[in-house]
Amino acid sequence: MTPEELSEAIETALSTSIDAGELTLAEGAELPAVRVERPKNRDHGDWATNVALQISKKVGKNPREVAQLLAEKIGAVSGVAKVDVAGPGFLNITLDAGAAGELAQTIVEAGSAFGTNDELAGKTINLEFVSANPTGPIHLGGTRWAAVGDSLARVLEAEGANVVREYYFNDHGGQIDRFARSLLARAKGEPAPEDGYGGEYITDIANRVLEANPQALESDDPQEAFRAAGVDFMFSDIKKSLHDFKVDFDVYFHENSLFEGGKVEEMLERLKSNENLYFKDGAWWLKSTDFGDDKDRVVIKSDGNAAYIAGDIAYFQDKINRPTNPADICIYMLGADHHGYVARLKAAAAAVGDDPDRVEVMIGQMVNLVKDGKPVRMSKRAGTVVILEDLVDAVGVDAARYTLTRYSVDSNIDIDLDLLTKQSNDNPVFYVQYAHARTCNVARNAEAAGVDTSSVDHSLLNTASDNELLSALAQYPNAVKEAATFREPHRIARYLESLASAYHSWYGNSRVAPMGDEEVTDLHRTRLQLNNAARTVLANGLNLLGVNAPEKM
Structure with a gap:
């Protein structure tokens, strides 16, 4: 049951x-x-x-x-x-023992569907995460969002939601100009601009631009030549890094399209018509305090240029009004320096006449690497910051994804690189993956001994360790539900660790394959089914985290 x-x-x-x-x-x-x-x-x-x-x-x-x-x-x-x-x-x-033990059969028969439901069926959730500026590799904060965002998307899909994974391509603003000037300076052999970007990746991108267009320095507008080609190369590298990290997006949205397509202007006219925009000191202001923000926000600055919030409002409108997959809920996953965006985005939604509850903002905290007890602060490629590739090179994709998703996003993380490379029970990802590998080994040994699940008696699952393992397995659907409801995929990792603990304990107390000349009995067969149920749930949970479920370790 x-x-x-x-x-x-x-x-x-x-x-x-x-x-x-x-x-x-x-x-x-x-x-x-x-x-x-x-x-x-x-x-x-x-x-x-x-x-x-x-x-x-x-x-x-x-x-x-x-x-x-x-x-x-x-x-x-x-x-x-x-x-x-x-x-x-x-x-x-x-x-009774028989009813409790039937859960093992339910899980095995459901397979990868166990733990899923249709709670969010009919809901389209736009989940925007990472969205790193295409001016450099993805730093550790963005890497955390890549792991957490993709895992959250998988959890929401397990609850029946239609999830649109979205990357906001920030190609409208001064940072792209600084990137282009940095590339041009490097190509000329000049020092980087004072406000420019450094690191070996700038040299790499500049050389690739010259390789693709040897006449770039002699073109009518060298900076534009390096901007256009450099951004394409950089964004291509970002996409590849994310793909190798098992993260792919459904939509790559260009910020510039909001301005070129007239969506920002359309939004401004709408705000003026509903009198939620007013003119003061040469600028246009949003009456955001009327909708819960701590202060009114400038939308069009006195120099006539749009402030960031102008694009934010137009972007929200675009998400909920698209002809394909219009969003019922928009989740924004932002960095630690974006706390002000929570009230700002909700107020913006209300100002244009939409439900502010359709906007959800998650704020992620900092990630630090520690090796030999000391902080790691430098990257071989990016210079002053540690990037996605540095973490993956050090511990691998599985350990990186698991560890970054294991903690609540509102807490800082210190990642111990030495711990994550150890094959020991102190290493959480090894502990969980080893539990899955052990279930596979038990199944292989059982098959070799002639044990199958053709005849089971669930009432035989009556030991304390049987009950503890069944108890842990039964809690998986609720763990998925809560992870989706509270937008906290770390609950899956913590659940898997408790399940792995119950399984390792059960393994030490419950033989599945007979010894020596011992005959195969229904007890062996029933235990094999329970073992296979644990294998199913461990694999399902690891899949929600985007982590492999190895059959051998």
Whole structure:
């Protein structure tokens, strides 16, 4: 019996009580969704629910009275061994071993679909992440967003959402001019401009521009020649780096198109017509304080140029009004220096007449590398910053992605490079991947010994380690659901570590393949099915993180 099946059984018991007149729901009141959770103390049963406390006022009865009424009906459900009423009205439910063990078969039969649902079906979520300026390689902050963003997209898709992964190509502004001047200076053998970019990658891009166009320095506009070709080369490198990191995008959106296509001008006219834009001190201001921002924002500066927020507002409008995949929700994943954007973007959405709740902003904190107990601050290629390739070269894609996704985005990370290259239980990604590899090895040994799952008896899964492993497996769908609801894919990594712990413990206490001349029994077959269920969930969870599930290590 899965937690979902048990929740449905409780909902049925509740509906039956209302239909029979044993409980009377107050007019206008609605029944809550029933949830079951693992009790902290397993002596209290396999599952617990507080639904009696949730509905007591709605039905005008004491919570314990409601709980006792539901307990009698739930106790009659096939697979439920007993139901206890505890405290003010909690229901503690114990399943019989056979019903609990059926979860292993459910998982194996579902395969890669286990843990998925259609909670977000029909929703299109535009998820914009990384969006590094095409003026240099992706630094560690962008690398973190690449790992977290792609994992979040996978989690949201597991909940049924249509996710559009989007990269915002910032090709409108002064940073592109500085990049072009830096390339031109390097090609001429001159020092980099004071406000320009350094690092070996500038030399590499400049040489590639000259190789593609030997006459670039003699062209009518050398800076433009280096700008156009240099940005293309740099962005091509960024795309390749991300692809090698298992991150690809559905849309590469050019900021400049907002201006060239008239979308910024169209947005300005709309704001003027609804009187949410006013003229003051030679500039046009958005009445953003009317919509929760801490101050009004300049949209068109006194020199006639658009401020950043002008493009931001037009960009949001573009996302929600596209003919293909218009967004129901727009998630922006921004760096630690963008805290002001949370209220700003929501206010901008409200000012143009849209629901500010369609805008979600996630702010990511800093990432630091540590080796031999000391910070790593320099890159061989980029000079003053550490980049994606540096991290991958040091620990590999799997360890990099797992570690960057393992922590809540609002916390700083210190990544210990020495730890991530160790094959030990102290290394979280090794610990989880090794659990999967171990399940595969157990399955191979079982096959060699003639063990299959043609005949199983779930009631034989009755040891403490069986129960702990089944308990861990049962919590996977909820871990996925919460990771999607709270936009926190790190919950998947932490879940996998708890599952790996339960599996390693089970492995030490439960033989699957018979020893010597021992005959193959239903116990061996049933344990093999439980082993395979663990393999399925470990693989599913690692896939949500974009991390390989190795069969051998």
